[in-house]
């Protein structure tokens with residue numbers, strides 16, 4: 047519970063981003079959890095279970111995905127579907143695809 051130590055220059059609890067592995071204040075990171083084998087954003091950092099922390103940055107998501115950091119951090123069998131988190135970070139692959147013409 048209270049294992050957050052003080053860190054130079056940062057106030058409040060600090061977490062490590064699973065993407066770039068740098069430390070940052072909780073407030074600038076997004077907590078993600080696994081629900082039914084799918085990685086989902088936990089906006090309020092209130093969902094039960096093990097969580098992982100990630101910068102709100104697609105590069106960090108890509109890094110974490112490539113290194114399979116999520117299954118490791120969350121102690122689940124991978125791979126995980128990160129679509130929800132990717133959408134959360136602003137890059138929705140489904141919206142960039144073909145949309146049925148409607149003219």
Ligand SMILES: [Zn+2]
Pocket residue numbers: 063064065066067068100101103106
């Ligand atoms: Zn990061």
